[in-house]
Amino acid sequence: MRQIRLSDANQVDRQVGERMRRRRILLGLTQDQVADALNISYQQIQKYETGANRVSAGRLAQIAEVLEVQPGWFFGSAEMGDAPESSSRAVIELVRNFSRIEDDRVRTHIMALMRALSGGSDSEDEADEARPAIAEAPTGNGASRQI
Template identity: 80%
Template sequence: MRPIKLSDANQVDRQVGERMRRRRILLGLTQDQVADALGISYQQIQKYETGANRISAGRLAQIAEVLEVLPGWFFGVAEAGDEPGSSSRAVIELVRNFSRIEDDRVRSHLMALMRSLAGGADGAEAEAHAEETPARPVANGGNGGITGQA
């Protein structure tokens, strides 16, 4: 095992901070909300997320609990509940908004549309299935205004 150089340690701090930020955004939490849950200032969260301040093992365990992951997740260890492999803010926002859609039929139609647009092998099958199952209007307003038409 080779010794860890200072520059390597700083890179790990930045990686942990970036994954912390991604997970916070995915859960729809603000820096203030995470800070309140940990009993620290939002400025400290900013410093953690940029890698400016190193996170102790104990604090990392607390952060992991608030962000609903295991501590190893911050180091890239694959675990249940891990979000898609992209750090793109658009992907994070897409996942967050999709998870808020309560109507299963609307979600099914959107999945078929995404598969079709992405050129997935089963996109045509999913699209055909979606056409066989007409969507009904959604009674609740928790789906961002989608009325059941895909």
Template identity: 50%
Template sequence: MSKVAKRVGDHVGERIRTRRTQLGLTQLQLAEALNISYQQVQKYETGANRISAGRLYELSVKLQVEISYFFGDLQIQESTPPMEHGGKGRATIELVRNYNEISDPSVRASVNSLIRALSDPNSSEMLTKEAI
């Protein structure tokens, strides 16, 4: 589990605990309302177990809050670095993976030159079947 996912899970668990106690419910009472064990509620509240979307919806109904309540005051400062391959789509990802599998440096250089020439519409060099 990533650090961000862990922090989100911990935050949601804290919000469940806060709302449950505001309503004066015990873990056992909430568990019975959800038809799960009190240990499972305990694990949700501590962030030890992840909560599915369906279960989060059930919790929002039983705790009488909107689903957005669980994410209130959540602040994640970590920005996600851009993906090495640009993350533009399956074809881009496959292209980068396949390119990275080429072990011969001269072949890699040739493929790189070919791609550069194909991607530059103003290239003064025309690619012909003979050149390829």
């Protein structure tokens, strides 16, 4: 049986806290809102998110319910990725804003734009489907330009 070192346990606490923070931000919740739902202080949420305080199993189940995930989600590594902190915040903001777009056509066009900008491509059929049609738009001086 593998012996768990204290540094390993601390790393798990930080991972749980980081995943908690990311999920909270993704849902657009403040620390105050999560704290109110759990009937604790926002300072306690801060301590959980930094890994300064360890989350008990019962509290983790409550947090999972508020954040709409299963408790085991906090321990998964596949969904986390290894993105640096600055880019992970940008990704969270991007996903949050993208999910608020209600028009499916707009979402499809944004996906095509992101694929083109990143140099990525899916299958040719999907790329053709998502490729926005070129339209003529007036420039204001009587001429038109392609958009």
